[in-house]
Amino acid sequence: MTVMLGLRGVTLAKAVTRYGRLLTRAFTSSYPKPYTVPEGPWGTNRAARLELAAAYRGLDHLGMNEGVVNHLSVMAPRADGGDGKVMLVFPQGIHWQEVTASNLVGIDSEAKTVEGEGSPETTASCIHLSIHKMRAGTKVVMHCHPPYTTALASLEDFELRMVSQNSLRYWNRVAYDRCYQGVAYAFEEGERMARILGDKDILMLANHGAITVASTVSAAFHNLYFLERAAMVQMLGMATGNKMVEVPEEVKRSMSTPYLKKEQTYADDFFYSIYRLMQKYQPDFEN
Ligand SMILES: [Zn+2]
Numbered sequence: 001m002t003v004m005l006g007l008r009g010v011t012l013a014k015a016v017t018r019y020g021r022l023l024t025r026a027f028t029s030s031y032p033k034p035y036t037v038p039e040g041p042w043g044t045n046r047a048a049r050l051e052l053a054a055a056y057r058g059l060d061h062l063g064m065n066e067g068v069v070n071h072l073s074v075m076a077p078r079a080d081g082g083d084g085k086v087m088l089v090f091p092q093g094i095h096w097q098e099v100t101a102s103n104l105v106g107i108d109s110e111a112k113t114v115e116g117e118g119s120p121e122t123t124a125s126c127i128h129l130s131i132h133k134m135r136a137g138t139k140v141v142m143h144c145h146p147p148y149t150t151a152l153a154s155l156e157d158f159e160l161r162m163v164s165q166n167s168l169r170y171w172n173r174v175a176y177d178r179c180y181q182g183v184a185y186a187f188e189e190g191e192r193m194a195r196i197l198g199d200k201d202i203l204m205l206a207n208h209g210a211i212t213v214a215s216t217v218s219a220a221f222h223n224l225y226f227l228e229r230a231a232m233v234q235m236l237g238m239a240t241g242n243k244m245v246e247v248p249e250e251v252k253r254s255m256s257t258p259y260l261k262k263e264q265t266y267a268d269d270f271f272y273s274i275y276r277l278m279q280k281y282q283p284d285f286e287n
Contacts, residue, residue: 034275035286041077045086045115048076049101051217051275052088053285058274059144060096061282062225068095070144070209071124074217075132076106079115084108087132091118100287109133123184130190131213135197138213140220145209148231153204160204162252163237163244166230169259170223171252175200180207202227218271219264 086106106115
């Protein structure tokens, strides 16, 4: 296939040769963020609300949500500039397509609502608050039950296999909770999950789903989406009954560091593209 770049009609191969440095710079740069907020606690809180609302809408758009009890959360400064932080999360009883920046609730470390109306579903508080408390540096926790990830997590052997480019990005970054304990109605269950997660970025939950954690909304969003894509490739490949080919160890190692250096850029590019889609098709999320 010949790819035209609009560079006076040259082909991709010729353009790489002729404009190699230019192409590289363009590839590694991101579009500006699709919103602006003022400096200070209110602005930082508002930015977190905008991004979290876009994440709810975007992941629902991508088929990652189930029902109304999957949850995404972000830690943010209190909008009123008060002491401590709030965990922003959606209130119980609404659909992800109804989430807006302003109807997200902020709860304190005791799960008491201090911003907005309503309160989160119990398991949201138990899982998310526990991970935010126990995992240093985490600002964002995303938990859902996407179909391929959850199907994989229901298998006796549910390790993510290094059989595709999508899964390679998670090499040595996944923890496995192999002991499903029922619906997480207690903080102790969230704390147990947080201990198993440790310093990994992803927790696969047996018989349940998955959790991603990150310091940015875009990174958690990106990792949750591509985890599902990696699980899809693995499940579809396994369903053929043919043997899947593991990527050699040296390739895993050689890819890991260069990829991780670029991951935040990839994550920003993907998440903010979805953000712009939501601005176009579901603009009320910014209300
Ligand atoms: Zn769940």
